[in-house]
Amino acid sequence: MSLEQTLSAAQALIGESRYAEALEMLAGEASENAEAAMLSGVAANRSGDLAAAVVHFEIAEQLAPELAAAPLNLGLTLRALNKTGPASLALTRALRLDPRAAAGNFALGNIRMEQAHFEGAIAHFEAVLQEAPDHVGALNNLGICWTKQKHPAKAVPHLEKAISLDPNNSGALTNLGAIKAEQGFTDDAIGLYERALQAQPDQAEAANNLGVALLDKGRAGEAAAVLSQLIDAGAAVTETYANLGNALNKLGDTVGAADAYEAALSRRSDDGVRIKKALLLPVVAASLAALKSARGELEARLEELIDSPPKLQDPFAEVGIPTFNLSYQNENNRSLMVKLKDMYLGACPSLAYEATHCGQADRRDGERVRIGFISRYLQSNSVGRCFQGIIRLSGRDDVSITAFTFTEEADPLWEAIAQDVDKTVVLPTHLDGARQLIAEEHLDVLVYTDIGMDPLTYFLAFARLSPYQCVLGGHPDAVETGNIDAYVSCDLQEPEDAEAHYSVPLVRLPGAPTYYEWPDLPDPLKPREALGLPADGAIYFCGQTLIKIHPDMDALFRGILEKDPTGTLVLPEGYTPELAKLLKSRLEQNLGDAVSRVRFLPAMSHMDYMNVTALANVSLDTRPFGGGNTSWQAIAAGTPMVTWPGEYLRGRYTQALYRLLGITDAIAGSQEEYIDLAVRFGTDEAFATRFNRCIAETAQSIFSDRKHVDALYEHLVGQIRSGT
Numbered sequence: 001m002s003l004e005q006t007l008s009a010a011q012a013l014i015g016e017s018r019y020a021e022a023l024e025m026l027a028g029e030a031s032e033n034a035e036a037a038m039l040s041g042v043a044a045n046r047s048g049d050l051a052a053a054v055v056h057f058e059i060a061e062q063l064a065p066e067l068a069a070a071p072l073n074l075g076l077t078l079r080a081l082n083k084t085g086p087a088s089l090a091l092t093r094a095l096r097l098d099p100r101a102a103a104g105n106f107a108l109g110n111i112r113m114e115q116a117h118f119e120g121a122i123a124h125f126e127a128v129l130q131e132a133p134d135h136v137g138a139l140n141n142l143g144i145c146w147t148k149q150k151h152p153a154k155a156v157p158h159l160e161k162a163i164s165l166d167p168n169n170s171g172a173l174t175n176l177g178a179i180k181a182e183q184g185f186t187d188d189a190i191g192l193y194e195r196a197l198q199a200q201p202d203q204a205e206a207a208n209n210l211g212v213a214l215l216d217k218g219r220a221g222e223a224a225a226v227l228s229q230l231i232d233a234g235a236a237v238t239e240t241y242a243n244l245g246n247a248l249n250k251l252g253d254t255v256g257a258a259d260a261y262e263a264a265l266s267r268r269s270d271d272g273v274r275i276k277k278a279l280l281l282p283v284v285a286a287s288l289a290a291l292k293s294a295r296g297e298l299e300a301r302l303e304e305l306i307d308s309p310p311k312l313q314d315p316f317a318e319v320g321i322p323t324f325n326l327s328y329q330n331e332n333n334r335s336l337m338v339k340l341k342d343m344y345l346g347a348c349p350s351l352a353y354e355a356t357h358c359g360q361a362d363r364r365d366g367e368r369v370r371i372g373f374i375s376r377y378l379q380s381n382s383v384g385r386c387f388q389g390i391i392r393l394s395g396r397d398d399v400s401i402t403a404f405t406f407t408e409e410a411d412p413l414w415e416a417i418a419q420d421v422d423k424t425v426v427l428p429t430h431l432d433g434a435r436q437l438i439a440e441e442h443l444d445v446l447v448y449t450d451i452g453m454d455p456l457t458y459f460l461a462f463a464r465l466s467p468y469q470c471v472l473g474g475h476p477d478a479v480e481t482g483n484i485d486a487y488v489s490c491d492l493q494e495p496e497d498a499e500a501h502y503s504v505p506l507v508r509l510p511g512a513p514t515y516y517e518w519p520d521l522p523d524p525l526k527p528r529e530a531l532g533l534p535a536d537g538a539i540y541f542c543g544q545t546l547i548k549i550h551p552d553m554d555a556l557f558r559g560i561l562e563k564d565p566t567g568t569l570v571l572p573e574g575y576t577p578e579l580a581k582l583l584k585s586r587l588e589q590n591l592g593d594a595v596s597r598v599r600f601l602p603a604m605s606h607m608d609y610m611n612v613t614a615l616a617n618v619s620l621d622t623r624p625f626g627g628g629n630t631s632w633q634a635i636a637a638g639t640p641m642v643t644w645p646g647e648y649l650r651g652r653y654t655q656a657l658y659r660l661l662g663i664t665d666a667i668a669g670s671q672e673e674y675i676d677l678a679v680r681f682g683t684d685e686a687f688a689t690r691f692n693r694c695i696a697e698t699a700q701s702i703f704s705d706r707k708h709v710d711a712l713y714e715h716l717v718g719q720i721r722s723g724t
Contacts, residue, residue, distance in 0.1 A: 003029060003036075010039050019047035030056060034064035038073070045077055053077045061093075068097035072104045079107055087111065102131045106138055118145045136162045140172040143179075150433065152179045170200035174209060181213050182429050184407020189213045202235045211243045218575050220250035238267045245276060246321060251578040252283035254294075271310030271347065272318030278305055281325040284582040288551040291329055298326075302339045309346040316431040316459045322452055327477040327650055328547055330624035334503050337480040344462065345482065351462035352482060355439035358464050368397075369720045371445040372438065372466065373421075374404040375474065376454040380413040382629040383474045387449040388413060389515025389704070390472070392420045393713050402441055406434075406456065431459055438465045444720045447488075450474025451481070468719045473513065476628075476650040478502050485719075488712065490514075492656040493649055501648055507715060511707030513656055516632045518703045522611045531612055532601055537566035538682030541616035541639075543609065543630050546571070546579045548622040554590040556620070556644075559675035560682075561594035567682055569620075570612065573600040613637045617682045623674075624651040631657055635699050638692050640681045644668040661698045665691050 006025060013022035022043040029036035041056030057074035064070060075090035091108040094101060109124030122145045128138035139162035146155035156179060162172040177192035193210035196203055207230040214223035224247040230236050231244065245260035261277035264270060278301040285291040312318050323340060326333050345351055373391050377383035393399050401421040405414060408426050418424045425441070427434040434456065438446070443466035451461050452475040461471070461481040470486040471479055479487065480503045489498070491508035499506050528535055540560055542549070549571070557569055573580040580600050588595050601612065613619060613630075614637040621627050621643035627634075631654040634641040643654035643666060655667050666681070668674035681688045 003033065007033075007035055007039065010036075010043070014039065014043050014046070017046070019043040023047075031059060032063075034060045034067060034070070037063060038067075038070060041073055041077070045073070050077050050081050054081070066097065068094050068101060068104075070094075071097070072101055075104065076107055079111070084111055084114070100127070100131050102128045102135065102138075105131075106135070106141075109138070109141060113141060113145055116148070118148050121145050122149075134165055136166045136169060136172070139165070140169065140175060143172065143175050147175065147179060150428075152183065155179060167195075168199035170196040170203045170206060173199065174203065174206040177206070177209060177213075181209065181216070184409050184426070184429070186213050186216050186407075186409070190217070202233060204230060204235050204237050204240065207235070208237070208239050208243055211240075211247060215243070215247050215250060220247045220576060221578055223247040224251060238264050238270070241267070242270070242273050242276065245273070249276075249280060249321070250283070251576065252582045253578070254280045254282055270318075271312055272315075272320075274310055275305065275312075275319045275343075275347075276321055278302065279319075279321065279323055281323070283325055283547055284549065284579050284586070285551055286582075286586055291551060295326075295329060295331065299336060299339070302336070302343055305343045306339065306346060309343070312344075312348040314431050315344055315348050315351065316456050320455045322455050322458055324453060324475075325547065327452065327475065328550060328625050330550065330552070330646065330648075330651075332478070332501055332648070334478045334480070334501055337478045338503055341462075341480045341482055344459075351459060352464070353435055353462075354464040355435075355442075355466070357439070357442045358467050368400045369445065369717050370400050370402070370441065370443045371447065371716055372402045372404060372441060372443045373447045373449060374427075374438070374457060374460070375449040376406050376457060377450065377474070378403060378405045378414055378417055379407070379411045383450055383453070384413045384417075385519075385629055386514045386516065387472065387474060388417055388420075389517060390449070390709055390712065391417055392515070392709065393716075396713060399713070399717060402443070404438065429456060431456065434460060435463055435465065444468065445470075445716050447472060447716070448474075448484075451479045451484070452477055468716070470507070470716075473649060476653070477648070480504065488715065489649060490656055490708065492659055493652045495647060495649075495652065498649065509708055509711040509715065511711060512660055512702050512705050513628075513653055513708070515706065515709045516703055518700070519610065519633055519636050520607070521614060521637060522607050525614055526608070526611050528615055531604075531608060531615070532599070533570065533612070533615060534568050534599070537568055538564055538617040538679075539568055539570055539615065540564075540618045540620055540678060540682060541570045541612055542620040542622065543572055543613060543616075544622045544627060546574060546576070546583050548625045549583055550622065550624060551586070551590075552624070553622060554587060556623075556671060556674055556678075557587070557598070558591045558594055559671070560620075560678045561591065561597055563675060563679045564682055567597065567679070569598045570616070571598065571600050572604070572609070572612075573602050575603045610637065613639055617688065618642060618678050620678060621654045624648065626651045626653050628653050632703070635661075635695060636703070638696060640666050640688060640691055640695075642666050642668060642674060642678045642681065644670070644674040657702060660702050661695065663691070663694050663698065665694075 010022045010025045026036045026040045030040040037056045037060035041053045045053035054077050061070035071090045072094035075087045078087035088111050091104050094104045105124040105127040109121045112121035125138040125142045128135050139158045143155040143159035159172050159176040173192045173196035177189040181189035190213045193206045196206035211223040211227040227240055227244040230240050241260045241264035245257040248257040261273050264273045282294050393401055402423040403417050403421045404425045404427055406427050406429050427437055446466040446469045448471040451471045464483045468485055470488050472488050484504050486505045486507045487502050488507045490513040493513050616639050619634040619639045619641040621641050623644050624646035645652045645655040668677050
């Protein structure tokens with residue numbers, strides 16, 4: 001048989017998967033002939049003997065150095081053996097001979113991507129697409145590389161094309177979902193992750209990301225279910241347990257959260273998870289004693305972390321949870337905030353980043369004062385509604401206003417803010433990128449509307465991003481990050497000893513706590529029955545988030561229901577029924593038989609919520625953390641809101657509005673007075689009518705009031721003009 005016949009017969013055997021026969025036939029020629037060596041390498045490779053395949057391809061390359069297929073196949077085989085270095089060298093040799101080889105460019109692009117050499121990887125994947133424009137793997141990997149290079153706009157078209165070509169490509173769906181999530185399009189991200197899991201149910205990355213996205217949307221129960229299912233299927237990675245801990249924490253299951261964090265730590269040492277576990281606090285406390293105990297344990301754990309500092313590169317990415325629940329306890333949080341700051345700065349000194357312009361004479365006389373306002377919540381929610389009007393400093397000729405937030409999702413309130421300011425900036429949801437974009441604005445003043453609700457703004461506040469930085473009362477509690485120059489508050493809202501509650505200077509401004517526009521009210525009102533309310537008896541509506549229902553409120557609820565045996569206490573269940581379950585259990589223990597007249601309303605639209613507020617006989621302000629938006633809304637709806645001012649800013653909002661109106665009939669000074677006032681408003685129609693008439697005559701005066709806005713403007717501009 002001639003050499004040509006031998007090669008042809010061997011090729012036919014390989015085509016029939018008869019690899020051993022092909023190798024035997026080629027044995028006499030494989031060491032002398034390049035084509036025979038190549039065919040032997042192919043047969044050995046396909047039979048699973050990769051080591052033998054390497055030897056044959058090496059011989060082929062030695063015999064025919066100009067043959068690109070030899071180093072190409074050698075590189076691909078070495079890659080399959082996880083011999084990355086030799087594979088890279090072989091593929092590079094192949095591409096010198098044939099730069100257009102798609103298989104070689106794809107393989108070498110994958111190696112460069114794994115090595116984090118993203119520019120090189122991009123060049124190889126683009127070369128693949130020159131030859132094979134519909135190569136789904138190259139499209140997907142280009143999307144990954146551009147994402148790693150912080151160019152999501154370049155990544156998205158490649159991922160979208162990959163998905164159009166292969167709608168069930170779970171990798172591309174997951175990667176596009178991650179970009180959408182970072183851009184703030186969380187609903188889109190959720191849809192993409194769900195599609196990825198339909199295509200590949202055991203896709204751990206998609207399930208993890210879906211859990212995070214659901215949690216970001218406040219759907220903690222669904223997040224926990226997705227992550228638990230991944231764990232039960234045995235497909236969990238370390239992050240799955242940490243993410244489950246985050247979800248269970250939101251659901252008020254601190255024991256389950258601690259177990260999940262511990263499971264993550266048992267798999268890998270992680271200082272971020274260690275901190276998450278240390279910061280656990282009850283959401284709906286079972287009792288006052290449990291609350292105090294948890295607080296003491298938190299302080300002890302913080303001191304341990306300070307003594308044995310963790311190491312963090314990016315606290316937002318590695319920890320990413322706030323100590324939000326501290327504010328709902330009736331305690332001065334100043335010292336704990338200082339300890340928290342000390343712990344984070346010890347763990348990550350780079351948090352104290354300083355923008356270059358802050359140490360320079362960056363402005364000229366007569367130049368407009370550049371003021372930035374930042375919040376994750378400049379959207380259609382409580383913080384956004386409270387502070388939209390505050391941002392309207394842009395009518396001044398001597399200031400320019402920039403508003404910062406973290407999502408590109410369409411929102412009517414953000415769109416309205418955009419009309420009021422000189423510039424809007426959507427920040428990336430990672431710490432360094434957000435810092436850099438803010439620094440590029442060369443602000444004179446940076447105003448945080450809230451610090452403590454959102455972890456990214458909290459960690460940003462450690463940096464010096466403008467010469468003067470202050471925080472407003474969007475989250476009305478002490479804050480300490482080392483680079484906040486003042487807490488700007490409302491004088492009517494603060495108690496006499498308020499300075500002792502803050503570790504930064506307190507600025508007391510006159511007027512209402514903020515600029516608030518008259519809210520939209522439903523017209524006509526739906527009847528009680530349409531909203532699941534009892535037809536008879538007084539309705540005592542405590543329309544606050546359930547996290548505000550402190551154990552001390554139980555005695556007030558019980559007193560009201562016992563004093564008014566026909567009244568009904570109504571609470572919103574909201575979007576986290578698990579928290580309602582915890583509160584129901586506590587109320588069953590503490591309200592006696594009166595618990596039968598407690599009704600939880602399921603999640604409702606904002607307008608239905610306003611409808612319930614308007615129908616209620618009495619709105620009950622919570623203590624120690626009281627209402628904000630709900631106070632304005634009750635006044636506009638003509639519903640008396642009974643309040644018992646707390647010791648701290650966070651429990652004194654409602655009384656400030658009533659004092660501004662000059663009407664104090666709904667302000668109690670004790671538990672007994674709170675109960676008596678609530679029941680009197682609920683049962684004494686003449687008393688309630690007189691009060692409501694007085695409120696109606698004066699209420700308009702506190703809405704859209706610029707006194708606070710003007711005072712804030714004078715303060716901010718004055719700080720810059722005076723050089724302080």
